[in-house]
Amino acid sequence: MNKRILLFVTAFCISITTIYAQQNMQRLTPEERTKAAIEKMLPLKLTEEAKTKTQLILSDFYNAQQTAMKELRAAGNVNKDVLQAKRKEMADKRDADLKVVLTEEQYQQWLTDIEPSLRPQRAKN
Numbered sequence: 602m603n604k605r606i607l608l609f610v611t612a613f614c615i616s617i618t619t620i621y622a623q624q625n626m627q628r629l630t631p632e633e634r635t636k637a638a639i640e641k642m643l644p645l646k647l648t649e650e651a652k653t654k655t656q657l658i659l660s661d662f663y664n665a666q667q668t669a670m671k672e673l674r675a676a677g678n679v680n681k682d683v684l685q686a687k688r689k690e691m692a693d694k695r696d697a698d699l700k701v702v703l704t705e706e707q708y709q710q711w712l713t714d715i716e717p718s719l720r721p722q723r724a725k726n
Contacts, residue, residue: 631663634719641715645707654702662695 629637638659639652647655669687696716700708 631660631667634663635660638715638719641718642711645703645710645715647703647707651702655699658695658698658702662691666691 639656
């Protein structure tokens, strides 16, 4: 009997914790994501012109990404492979646009340091 009560209490606590965590997880808006990305790009020492162009590229990317994901989910298409392919297509376009704006050194730093830090990280259990 005591084991059943303990098991029930444990399951209840886990479910409450999960619900609370899900309610507190909020996705950043495209504007917030763009601002965060630009802040992480400060070490690149972009000119004002390059910063403006980069901000526009990232803003377009995040807005397109949000729209595409909403459309795929609304269509009921949550196939992981389709989502990955769409994300890769959009990221490749973003990177091609950035390559035109950034110098070769800045672009390499973008690829190796900055871009990986912008990807959402899953919490590890």
